[in-house]
Amino acid sequence: MSQKTQGIQQLLEAERKAAEIVQSARDYRTTQLRAARDDAKKLIEDKKKEAEGKYNSYANQNSSGSKSAEQQAEKDVEDRVKAMTAALAKGKDPVIKDLLAAVVTVE
Amino acid sequence: MSQSRELSDEQVGRELEKMMAFIKQEASEKAKEIRLKADEEASKEKSRLVQEGSDAIEADYEKKYKSLSQSQQIQRSQVANKTRLRILASQQQLIDDLFDETEKQLAGVSKDKGKYKTLLKGLVLESVERFGVPTLMVQARKEDAAAAAEAAAEAAKEYKSKTGKECKITHDESTCLGPDVYGGLVITSGKIAIDNTLAARLDELRTEALPDIREKLVGKNINRKFYD
Numbered sequence: 542m543s544q545k546t547q548g549i550q551q552l553l554e555a556e557r558k559a560a561e562i563v564q565s566a567r568d569y570r571t572t573q574l575r576a577a578r579d580d581a582k583k584l585i586e587d588k589k590k591e592a593e594g595k596y597n598s599y600a601n602q603n604s605s606g607s608k609s610a611e612q613q614a615e616k617d618v619e620d621r622v623k624a625m626t627a628a629l630a631k632g633k634d635p636v637i638k639d640l641l642a643a644v645v646t647v648e
Numbered sequence: 649m650s651q652s653r654e655l656s657d658e659q660v661g662r663e664l665e666k667m668m669a670f671i672k673q674e675a676s677e678k679a680k681e682i683r684l685k686a687d688e689e690a691s692k693e694k695s696r697l698v699q700e701g702s703d704a705i706e707a708d709y710e711k712k713y714k715s716l717s718q719s720q721q722i723q724r725s726q727v728a729n730k731t732r733l734r735i736l737a738s739q740q741q742l743i744d745d746l747f748d749e750t751e752k753q754l755a756g757v758s759k760d761k762g763k764y765k766t767l768l769k770g771l772v773l774e775s776v777e778r779f780g781v782p783t784l785m786v787q788a789r790k791e792d793a794a795a796a797a798e799a800a801a802e803a804a805k806e807y808k809s810k811t812g813k814e815c816k817i818t819h820d821e822s823t824c825l826g827p828d829v830y831g832g833l834v835i836t837s838g839k840i841a842i843d844n845t846l847a848a849r850l851d852e853l854r855t856e857a858l859p860d861i862r863e864k865l866v867g868k869n870i871n872r873k874f875y876d
Contacts, residue, residue, distance in 0.1 A: 544657065548664050555668040559675030566679035570686035577690035578697065585701030592709050600716060607723060614731050622738045625866075629742045632865045637750045639864070640857060644849045645757055647770035 743861065747854055754830035754846045758792070768792070768799035768833060769806070771844040775835035776807055776815055778842060785820040787834040789827065793819065796833060 758764045772786060788796035800817040807815050825834060829845035836842075859872075 544660065548660065551664055552667060552671070555671045559671045562672075562675040562679045563682065566682035566686070569683055570689070573686045573690035574693060577694040581694045581697035581701065584698050585705070588702055589705050592705050596709055596712055599713075603716070603720060607720060610724070611727055614727050618731050618734050621735055625739060625742055628865045629746065633746055633749070636746065636861055636864050637753065639860075640747075640750045640850065640853055641753060641757070643853055643857070644754070644846055645763070645767050647767065647774050 743854075743858070746861070747850065751830070751847070751850060754850060757846055758831040761795075764831070765795055765799060768795055769802045771833050772799050772803035772817060772835060773806060775833075775842045775844060776803060776817070779835070779837050779840075781837045782813065782815040783837065784815065784817045785836045786817060787820045787823045787825055787836065789825045789829065789831065792831065792833075793821065799833070 757767075768788075772784075776784060786796050786800050797819040800819055804815050804817045807813065820836070825845060829847045832845035832847070832849065834841050834843050834845060
């Protein structure tokens with residue numbers, strides 16, 4: 542091999558290696574970006590789960606609260622109906638008398 | 649290799665070395681820059697995506713909480729409405745029962761002959777005054793025919809003595825009122841009729857007497873404003 546060609550070969554080899562070094566850096570960039578996206582995705586997933594968890598426990602609390610309110614309302618209705626029925630049973634006779642009197646009285 | 653070329657070989661060699669080192673150096677620096685930028689970009693991208701994601705989640709859940717609160721409000725008001733309606737329905741039922749019981753006792757009214765006759769006369773008189781017309785017809789139950797005719801005559805007499813005006817009140821024998829009116833009369837002038845049957849009079853009270861009934865059963869209503 543002449544010196545010239547040997548020299549050129551060496552330079553070509555150096556260029557080749559240099560290109561490898563740069564390419565490796567570019568691959569690193571690609572990998573890093575992909576990793577960043579994957580990490581971000583995972584973090585977002587975690588946040589979502591946390592938010593969902595909070596929301597669900599809030600919703601459950603409230604539904605059990607409203608159930609007990611409904612039961613209370615039910616009880617209130619029953620109590621009032623009982624009270625009305627009792628008041629009527631107790632006081633109806635004079636009321637009926639008065640009604641009949643109104644029917645048969647002409648001014 | 650000739651001796652005369654050794655020095656220039658060395659020189660060439662060194663030049664080559666220098667060039668190769670330069671190529672390598674350039675590549676390393678470029679690679680270093682690329683890696684540095686890559687770290688920076690990746691970190692920025694990660695932050696950006698996470699922020700974006702967080703904001704989306706926040707907006708999403710804000711909507712969810714709002715919609716939940718709305719449906720809770722709706723539910724609360726539905727329960728309140730249902731409760732109110734049930735109570736009103738119960739009240740109405742109790743009042744209806746009360747009136748049904750009262751109605752049963754209407755049958756006994758016509759048994760006291762004396763009082764009944766007075767009542768019939770009063771009903772006719774009231775109608776004469778309301779109609780203001782001198783000719784009227786009176787309808788009654790079959791069993792009240794005689795009492796009705798008598799009431800008509802008495803009423804006409806009393807009207808004349810009170811107002812000096814004549815009026816002709818006759819018992820309409822062609823029409824008989826059914827037994828479900830329990831008594832009383834229907835007074836007509838042409839096509840207009842005043843229903844003064846006992847059943848009708850009680851019916852009128854179903855609405856008119858409610859405030860009174862309420863007061864008697866549960867006491868005065870502190871919220872009531874009108875007492876006309």
